Amino acid sequence: MPLTIFAQRMKQAREEKNIMQKNLAVIVGVTPTTISSYEKSDTEGHGKKPTLENAQAIAEALGVSLDWLCGMSDNKNIAAPSYLDFNEKDYFKSIVTLLMETSTQFDQKTNKIEFKNKNIAAFADKVNDLIKIYQSGTLPADMLQACIDRCMNDYDDYKLYADRILDQEEMKAARDFVSFGLSIPYDSPGLHSFRFPDRPDGQEITLMVTKDMLFPSENKQADK
Numbered sequence: 678m679p680l681t682i683f684a685q686r687m688k689q690a691r692e693e694k695n696i697m698q699k700n701l702a703v704i705v706g707v708t709p710t711t712i713s714s715y716e717k718s719d720t721e722g723h724g725k726k727p728t729l730e731n732a733q734a735i736a737e738a739l740g741v742s743l744d745w746l747c748g749m750s751d752n753k754n755i756a757a758p759s760y761l762d763f764n765e766k767d768y769f770k771s772i773v774t775l776l777m778e779t780s781t782q783f784d785q786k787t788n789k790i791e792f793k794n795k796n797i798a799a800f801a802d803k804v805n806d807l808i809k810i811y812q813s814g815t816l817p818a819d820m821l822q823a824c825i826d827r828c829m830n831d832y833d834d835y836k837l838y839a840d841r842i843l844d845q846e847e848m849k850a851a852r853d854f855v856s857f858g859l860s861i862p863y864d865s866p867g868l869h870s871f872r873f874p875d876r877p878d879g880q881e882i883t884l885m886v887t888k889d890m891l892f893p894s895e896n897k898q899a900d901k
Contacts, residue, residue, distance in 0.1 A: 682748030683732070684718040690739040690746070690753075691716075704738040705731060760825055761818055796832075803828050 691701055698716075699709040711725065715735075718724030727735065736743040736755075744750035763771075775781050780794035792798035807824050810816040816824075 679720050681718045684716050686746050688716045690741050694739055705734045759822055
């Protein structure tokens with residue numbers, strides 16, 4: 678009996694990647710028997726069909742698109758995320774993130790968001806120029822994507838800290854300072870505000886923390 682498209686393509690992608698069933702099982706979080714049953718799924722109902730969660734995990738582990746794995750597309754490649762592709766929820770979440778960040782300020786009289794951080798304002802200025810060129814029709818969408826990625830890569834070695842962007846050396850100094858008296862929630866997602874007055878200059882600041890700024894060792898020590 679013919680196998681389902683999912684079973685055929687899953688086995689094909691797994692063998693192309695030279696991944697054994699038992700190794701794929703570990704990555705996905707299921708048993709090797711379950712992986713085997715997925716690859717034996719046929720049109721007569723034998724074998725086993727994966728849950729959507731497991732199907733997504735398999736597609737990610739094999740580096741293929743879920744649509745291709747399920748037979749909904751002939752394009753095996755995972756589509757690159759596009760800055761032009763977002764929904765209403767993404768849009769509003771972005772606004773919340775901007776308003777939470779201390780480097781921005783919303784003026785209710787003019788209904789404008791102001792970037793107080795010069796580095797962020799410069800980045801926004803670059804992106805705005807790129808968007809204008811794109812909207813004029815002289816810059817293709819894929820080139821816009823690449824140009825914005827390049828601009829973002831310029832900040833790979835920087836972190837947001839209060840109303841500044843710090844480099845690695847400054848970040849280490851901030852990290853050492855924060856570890857002496859500020860407990861950051863361990864493994865907590867999103868942005869968080871912390872105010873503490875014990876700075877050398879006596880001024881109070883707000884620390885905005887993202888997941889990649891968390892320090893597990895200091896947090897565990899501080900939580901004791």
